[in-house]
């Protein structure tokens with residue numbers, strides 16, 4: 001699936017999400033897919049805010065790439081529709097309109113104090 005198709009699903013999702021609230025296991029599955037199979041974190045960071053544990057990825061918009069005669073790489077794996085829904089559930093629950101990451105949210109995200117949370121003041 002292409003990223004633009006994914007964007008369509010994500011942007012179309014609020015209607016669907018309003019109808020049924022995802023449960024915690026759907027959100028956790030989405031977080032796992034975001035970090036692993038979907039590999040979204042490689043560009044967007046684990047928190048979806050562009051911050052990465054080992055520095056920023058590209059810091060570019062698609063328009064910048066087009067100007068340089070480049071395109072975004074293809075996703076590492078094809079996601080099933082159900083997996084895309086889990087990722088959307090995760091993004092709406094944890095990323096979109098949730099404000100900047102902080103210590104408390106970081107610990108909740110990882111389920112415990114972890115190295116990634118060290119950068120946020122207690």
Ligand code: HEC
Pocket residue numbers: 003006007010034038039040041042043044060061062063072073075087
């Ligand atoms: C190769 C790097 C890369 C990967 C991997 C990647 N993205 Fe992106 N994504 C981008 C870039 C760059 C943009 C910004 C495009 C633009 O604005 O022109 C973007 C934009 C988005 C947007 C729109 C954000 C907005 O505010 O408009 C969403 C949503 C998104 N990505 C979700 C995902 C998800 C979910 C995954 C994993 C399945 C993913 N991306 C994987 C690079 C990536």
